[in-house]
Structure formats: C-alpha cells, structure tokens
Amino acid sequence: MTQQHQARFITFEGIDGAGKSTHIGFVADYLRQRGVTLVSSREPGGTRLGEKLRELLLHEKMHLETEALLMFASRREHIAQVIAPALERGEWVISDRFTDASFAYQGGGRGMDLRKMEQLEAWVHPHLQPDLTFLFDVPLEVARARLDATRALDKFEQEQADFFAATRNEYLRRAAQFPQRFRIIDSTQSIADIQVQLAKLLDVLLAQSTVTR
Numbered sequence: 001m002t003q004q005h006q007a008r009f010i011t012f013e014g015i016d017g018a019g020k021s022t023h024i025g026f027v028a029d030y031l032r033q034r035g036v037t038l039v040s041s042r043e044p045g046g047t048r049l050g051e052k053l054r055e056l057l058l059h060e061k062m063h064l065e066t067e068a069l070l071m072f073a074s075r076r077e078h079i080a081q082v083i084a085p086a087l088e089r090g091e092w093v094i095s096d097r098f099t100d101a102s103f104a105y106q107g108g109g110r111g112m113d114l115r116k117m118e119q120l121e122a123w124v125h126p127h128l129q130p131d132l133t134f135l136f137d138v139p140l141e142v143a144r145a146r147l148d149a150t151r152a153l154d155k156f157e158q159e160q161a162d163f164f165a166a167t168r169n170e171y172l173r174r175a176a177q178f179p180q181r182f183r184i185i186d187s188t189q190s191i192a193d194i195q196v197q198l199a200k201l202l203d204v205l206l207a208q209s210t211v212t213r
C-alpha cells in the first residue's frame with residue numbers, strides 16, 4: 001500500500017505588496033517535503049507567450065476591456081500548457097494569481113462590468129476552479145509601504161489608493177461568495193506567523209487529498 005495525494009490547484013491572491021510572492025516558495029517547499037509533486041507558476045505569465053503578454057499588461061496603457069481580454073488570453077494559454085496537463089498527470093499546481101485577480105483588478109479596481117468577467121471565466125475555464133485560494137489581506141498603507149521599500153513600481157502598483165481599496169473590496173466580496181475555497185490570511189502578521197497558519201491549512205488539504213492505493 002502506498003499513500004498518494006490527489007492533484008490540487010492552489011492560488012495566491014491579494015493586492016500588490018500583500019505578500020503572495022513571499023509565501024509561494026514556502027508553500028512549494030512545504031508540500032514537496034511531504035511528497036507532493038508540484039508546478040509553481042504565476043499570472044499573468046506562466047508560459048512563453050504569457051510572459052510576453054505580462055510585459056504588455058504591466059507596462060502599456062490600454063482600454064480596460066483590452067486589459068481583461070489579454071489577462072484571459074494569458075490565462076487560456078497557461079491552462080492549456082501548464083495547469084491542465086499538470087493536474088492530469090496528478091501533480092499539484094500553485095499559481096501566484098488566477099481569475100480572482102481579474103475580478104479584483106479589472107472588475108473592482110477599474111470598474112469593468114462583472115457580468116462580462118463572469119462570461120470570460122465561463123468561456124475560458126468552465127470546469128476549472130482552484131481547490132484552495134489564499135487571500136493575503138492587508139490595509140493599503142501597509143502594502144504600499146512594503147512595495148515602496150523594494151523596487152520600481154509597474155503600471156498597477158502606481159495606481160492610487162481608491163483603486164486598491166476597490167480591488168481589495170472585490171477580493172473580499174469573492175472570498176465571501178466562495179467561502180469553501182477561500183482562506184483569508186491577515187497579512188499584517190509576521191512572515192513567521194503567517195507560515196504557521198499556512199502550514200496548518202496545507203495540512204488539512206493534504207489530509208483531504210490523501211488516497212491509499
């Protein structure tokens with residue numbers, strides 16, 4: 001008898017500077033140490049084409065619906081080339097952002113009609129949803145202070161406080177709408193405390209996904 005883990009799809013969400021990238025390496029290591037084979041990826045991006053689209057998305061000004069369509073174009077390629085094949089192989093996928101980010105940024109932040117966003121979601125991935133979504137939630141001022149301390153800001157990171165307030169609100173609305181998969185992480189905690197919390201949540205998912213053959 002051997003124990004294996006059924007494939008799972010985990011996404012990391014939150015406004016710029018909330019701590020997604022800080023914790024994705026920890027989660028990957030934690031899962032690998034427990035016998036999980038996984039692919040770690042990001043959006044926009046995750047494929048050669050997707051990374052080219054990411055460059056455009058982060059630096060070119062464009063109509064808000066163009067932005068949403070390019071995000072979903074990158075996502076379509078990411079699903080086709082990376083996410084779906086990995087899950088079919090029985091591997092886990094962890095992604096720094098997915099469709100909740102489109103709702104939050106293009107929907108909440110930029111004000112695009114959420115019904116159009118739902119149509120794009122239903123078109124691009126009608127049967128795929130994350131099994132677990134970590135929402136790193138943090139007040140805007142804290143996220144901004146952390147970002148300013150690090151590097152040059154991209155197009156989104158240069159947005160004003162009201163944009164991030166609307167983005168954060170849409171994330172929280174999505175979390176309330178899909179409580180089964182969302183776990184809200186209070187990102188004002190220390191990195192060490194957050195990792196303790198992440199480990200506990202991952203232990204639950206690991207236990208639920210264990211199959212004995």
Ligand SMILES: Nc1ncnc2c1ncn2[C@@H]1O[C@H](COP(=O)(O)OP(=O)(O)OP(=O)(O)O)[C@@H](O)[C@H]1O
Nearest residue numbers: 015016017018019020021022146150187189190191
């Ligand atoms: N809990 C924390 N306490 C203190 N500093 C933190 C914490 N989490 C992240 N940071 C720091 O904040 C900065 C931004 O974090 P990170 O890059 O992980 O954010 P992000 O959510 O990936 O942002 P982006 O959307 O811009 O990629 C980094 O310098 C990181 O070290």
Ligand SMILES: [Mg+2]
Nearest residue numbers: 020021022096
């Ligand atoms: Mg990041």
